[in-house]
Amino acid sequence: MGIFGNKHADRTTDATAAATVSPHLASVTGDYTIDPAHTTIGFVARHAMVTNVKGSFTELSGTLHLDGTDPAKSTASLDVTMDSIETGNADRDGHLKSSDFFKTDEFPTMTFRSTKAESLGGDDYRITGDLSILGVTKPLSIDLQFNGSAKDPFGNERVGFEGRTEILRSEWGLTWNAALETGGVLVSDKIKLNFDISAIKNA
Template sequence: MGLFGRKNNESAVATATLPVDPALAALTGEYAIDPSHSSIGFTVRHAMVTNVRGTFAEHEGALKLDGSNPSASTASIDITIASIDTGLGDRDGHLRSGDFFDVEQFPLMSFRSTQAEQLGGDMYRITGDLTIKDVTKPLSIDLEFNGAATDPFGNERVGFEGSTEILRSAWGLTWNAALETGGVLVGDKVKLNFDISAIKNAA
């Protein structure tokens, strides 16, 4: 995520390094992720032949951007797993259960960045720690900085979007069921999608 890096050895959620110029310097400040205009979702193979898509409706995060020294920026985000929505109540309930996320014991999923690199243009690669349940593992996310704008209500916004893939089994999400025709009900590979809008806090 553009402008996010580690500062004073603190971890961060989506991080990236952008070229320093006056326009970026003007972005310096603290931001709150706007969940009503952001989306965090996933796609996973179902029954070997199709995909199930879902989102996490509840999440919050804070960004501290330093446009003059992007590597000094920080960010953090936490996702409420119980807010999962795949469009089917029974399936959502199963995903919340001990077979999968066990939301009663582990209500949050989090990401904290550790480093960032620019891939060219507005593309960045963020590496950090993803925690699901009681498992924390490194993860890299490719993100695009979509720019900054002032909305009709006077809010200063920045936007980012990107995706990555994980193997859910690496985080202990191993439940499955065999199919009579061969294969399994739920794929191991999961694509995570991020579309983030963040609002600059008032001075």
Template sequence: MALFNRKSADATTTATTTVDPALAALTGEYTIDPSHSSIGFTVRHAMVTNVRGSFGAHEGTLNLDGSDPKNSTASIDVTIESIDTGIADRDNHLRSAEFFDAEKFPKMTFRSTHAEQLGGDTYRVTGDLTIKDVTRPLAIDLEFNGTATDPYGNERIGFEGSTNILRSDWGLTWNAALETGGVMVSDKVKLNFDISAIKTAPQA
């Protein structure tokens, strides 16, 4: 199902897909449901294993335009203080000035600038990711998981996906050398997104 604009085979032109009539019902604003969504990460530790964590506090909106999908947008705000890797001492270190400096930079944000269909229900959303007042472009590949009406009458829409970043690009450079060679924390970090969003009721 095409939610965003599809690029043509010719890179010099961009064509909009024919809108499926079913998309008209999806048009509108959606609020991300943090209790049924997850924004997390995976990073290599000591060169031999992976550490996984997530941010428990986040909020955001999706604006979908079924008539002109290229106008669809996404906006997400993540509270750094809510980081959780399951180890309190490690979480406190991540919040400290050596990593995120949560007291000085309490939020991580993403604002979309473009979206396109890669094929089927797979999409790429490009935007600006800001961490510690450093803003750099980020592309996220997402799979559209469909829609549903929950038992409370909420219209839901779901996406999941991931992308890789180099944390040093955003000023997250702390590390420690290992006696056997290599470093304690890899520069490469995988960001994971599992989003459930509720359609906002139109104002009367």
């Protein structure tokens, strides 16, 4: 099961995917709660055309339903608190929370709700869903790799996924920018998203 997506020209057929579902995922079928303390949702934006600015959201919640024998039945739900954005610079964080960008007073939460899940073979999965930012909802597909499962020292059964994708922020109404004297703009439209997901199986 994947959670957020990359673009692929070739789609794995359902028959092929079913035949190559990872045996590792088959053993962890069940309902899970995302562990925010060990989950990172990060982003990378190009700044002034010459360097990258990285950030993440520190407050989030979500659930997974994993079906290892039939990945198409897997689902994901995620809620991110936009006011928890951190880039390592307080002034920049404040600007991102303002009306120029995320308008966190008016739109406090970013959400993702899955609509489709599929196996790409082995430990690779794709999930497609609706991503909502600033009241704008658009489809997004994310390819994730299943990193495995383990029982932690506290007796929790955990699973992990990692993945990445790219979006154009303007498609969700994030259009603020400033022109540079040398040409180009201050903030890239293309944003890279990175995901490291840890989830605990429900009792």
